[in-house]
Amino acid sequence: MDNPVPAASAADGAAPAADGHLTESLRTPLRSDAFTLSDEEKITAIAGHFREIMEVLGLDLSDDSLNGTPRRVAKMYVQEWFRGLNPEHRPDVKLFENRYQYQNLLVERDITLFSCCEHHFVPIIGKAHVAYLPGEHVVGLSKLNRVVQYYARRPQVQERLTRQIAEELKQALRTDDVAVLIEADHLCVMSRGVNDTSSGTLTAEYGGAFNTDSALRQEFLRLVGK
Ligand SMILES: Nc1nc2c(ncn2[C@@H]2O[C@H](COP(=O)(O)OP(=O)(O)OP(=O)(O)O)[C@@H](O)[C@H]2O)c(=O)[nH]1
Numbered sequence: 001m002d003n004p005v006p007a008a009s010a011a012d013g014a015a016p017a018a019d020g021h022l023t024e025s026l027r028t029p030l031r032s033d034a035f036t037l038s039d040e041e042k043i044t045a046i047a048g049h050f051r052e053i054m055e056v057l058g059l060d061l062s063d064d065s066l067n068g069t070p071r072r073v074a075k076m077y078v079q080e081w082f083r084g085l086n087p088e089h090r091p092d093v094k095l096f097e098n099r100y101q102y103q104n105l106l107v108e109r110d111i112t113l114f115s116c117c118e119h120h121f122v123p124i125i126g127k128a129h130v131a132y133l134p135g136e137h138v139v140g141l142s143k144l145n146r147v148v149q150y151y152a153r154r155p156q157v158q159e160r161l162t163r164q165i166a167e168e169l170k171q172a173l174r175t176d177d178v179a180v181l182i183e184a185d186h187l188c189v190m191s192r193g194v195n196d197t198s199s200g201t202l203t204a205e206y207g208g209a210f211n212t213d214s215a216l217r218q219e220f221l222r223l224v225g226k
């Protein structure tokens with residue numbers, strides 16, 4: 001790993017804490033044995049449990065179309081939807097010397113965001129816009145998207161997701177001058193419960209100059225179309 005993560009309890013052989021680099025209140029709640037099982041062992045276990053859910057619902061698992069569903073769902077959870085729980089997938093955010101002396105706002109807007117509501121385990125779909133003020137360093141653009149994806153691919157609430165991305169970017173870019181805006185639709189609000197398909201959720205985190213300089217914040221909001 002290029003981004004070493006401090007071990008939570010290396011003494012008892014437990015796996016490293018996924019979010020050991022984040023302030024405690026921002027960490028995704030994970031047990032210390034979260035990575036004792038391999039991905040393949042997790043897929044097998046989850047497939048077994050999902051099969052039981054389908055059986056309780058009365059579905060006939062001998063049907064060709066349903067037979068592979070438990071394993072399909074398990075693979076989707078471990079390898080895709082929740083891959084950001086595993087610190088092995090934490091992106092390596094390389095910095096480059098800012099030899100162009102570019103010192104204005106840099107905005108990466110409309111980053112595709114797929115996440116999962118941790119209360120109902122249904123999708124959260126939206127866009128993230130992130131910005132920073134380069135100092136001595138600049139970063140490869142795709143790394144901004146990768147940081148968003150890493151934290152999105154977990155069971156989430158939008159507030160924590162927003163703050164995790166901001167905190168990671170502050171550390172990686174070595175500056176507090178970071179802004180994160182997320183606009184998202186929650187399937188738990190749209191498809192069940194209150195059944196509202198028109199509302200959306202916006203969350204924002206403004207660090208450093210974005211917090212103190214309202215003109216800079218307005219410029220960011222203008223560039224992302226808000
Ligand atoms: N703050 C926050 N709440 C969320 C997020 N995603 C879902 N929720 C809310 O989590 C709450 C869970 O509330 P509960 O009353 O325990 O669950 P519920 O009975 O399914 O609630 P309803 O959705 O109102 O039917 C709901 O109000 C959801 O809308 C999120 O990202 N942030």
Ligand SMILES: [Zn+2]
Pocket residue numbers: 117118119120121122186188189
């Ligand atoms: Zn929900």
